[in-house]
Amino acid sequence: MPSPRRNTEGRPLSASASSSSSSPGSPAHGGGGAGRFEFQSLLSSRAPGVDSTCARLRASESPVYRRGSFPLAGTGPSQAPPPALPEDDRMDLNPSFLGIALRSLLAIDLWLSKKLGVCAGENSSWGSMRPLMKLLEISGHGIPWLLGTLYGLFRSDSWAGREVLMNLLFALLLDLLLVTVIKALVRRRRPAHNQMDMFVTLSVDKYSFPSGHASRAALMSRFILNHLVLAIPLRVLTVLWAFIVGLSRVMLGRHNVTDVAFGFFLGYMQYSIVDYCWLSPHNAPALFVLWNQQ
Numbered sequence: 001m002p003s004p005r006r007n008t009e010g011r012p013l014s015a016s017a018s019s020s021s022s023s024p025g026s027p028a029h030g031g032g033g034a035g036r037f038e039f040q041s042l043l044s045s046r047a048p049g050v051d052s053t054c055a056r057l058r059a060s061e062s063p064v065y066r067r068g069s070f071p072l073a074g075t076g077p078s079q080a081p082p083p084a085l086p087e088d089d090r091m092d093l094n095p096s097f098l099g100i101a102l103r104s105l106l107a108i109d110l111w112l113s114k115k116l117g118v119c120a121g122e123n124s125s126w127g128s129m130r131p132l133m134k135l136l137e138i139s140g141h142g143i144p145w146l147l148g149t150l151y152g153l154f155r156s157d158s159w160a161g162r163e164v165l166m167n168l169l170f171a172l173l174l175d176l177l178l179v180t181v182i183k184a185l186v187r188r189r190r191p192a193h194n195q196m197d198m199f200v201t202l203s204v205d206k207y208s209f210p211s212g213h214a215s216r217a218a219l220m221s222r223f224i225l226n227h228l229v230l231a232i233p234l235r236v237l238t239v240l241w242a243f244i245v246g247l248s249r250v251m252l253g254r255h256n257v258t259d260v261a262f263g264f265f266l267g268y269m270q271y272s273i274v275d276y277c278w279l280s281p282h283n284a285p286a287l288f289v290l291w292n293q294q
């Protein structure tokens, strides 16, 4: 049996007040009004203890209602305008709309990621491209970049070269650290269609947010563009490589689109940190002492 409708102070509304404005089937009444149910669920999801009647009244007290466009708007002269709500209650609706936006974004993210995961398995529609995608995966993996940087650092015979490579090493380690911390905090599972057959992973790599490959690719390409004087075609190729590494993560089914998008953003920002804290023999002599002794 439906509970009697109440005013904002919790007192039952008069029969005329409760029946004058809502009819079965109207969104306000709840008979088949899908919009109302969504609205109500949003309100109740924000405040778990609030019952549906209370949620309905909150809806009737929204600014939309006060402007007269909501079906619960009073029609009789006996109906006084609803009392003003405390500021907190009036603000309540906004986070719900943010919640809807976020949930919609997540739904689109999952749908798009599944659609793009065309190399997720050998039997997927683009399964034959999987070896190429895995090659791209290795090109953005941390191990080759770390080993290559260490090798260059110890082989370099110029101070300028050592300085750049020392900062590249710092950038790679910072990236590894930040991605590990965020993955451990967010703990978003990899897509269900992913096959966990990656080469050398850390324990946090069972999580997918953010994509470590995407962040490294963005970081490396910004680093290369800023510190290696390259011809235009090579610069274009560098940016293209970063983009394709990111795309290949979704095509392999390793990540959702938002993991890769955030990975790109993270890598981009990491370069700004590296650039701001740029290490040199002047501000970090201890790091370069090894070569001073040679």
Ligand SMILES: CC(C)=CCC/C(C)=C/COP(=O)(O)O
Pocket (backbone or CB within 6 Å): 141, 142, 143, 146, 176, 198, 199, 200, 201, 202, 205, 207, 208, 210, 211, 212, 213, 214, 249, 254
């Ligand atoms: C073991 C080292 C040094 C790095 C791990 C690299 C790795 C496996 C990152 C995961 O990347 P995604 O988050 O894009 O899958």
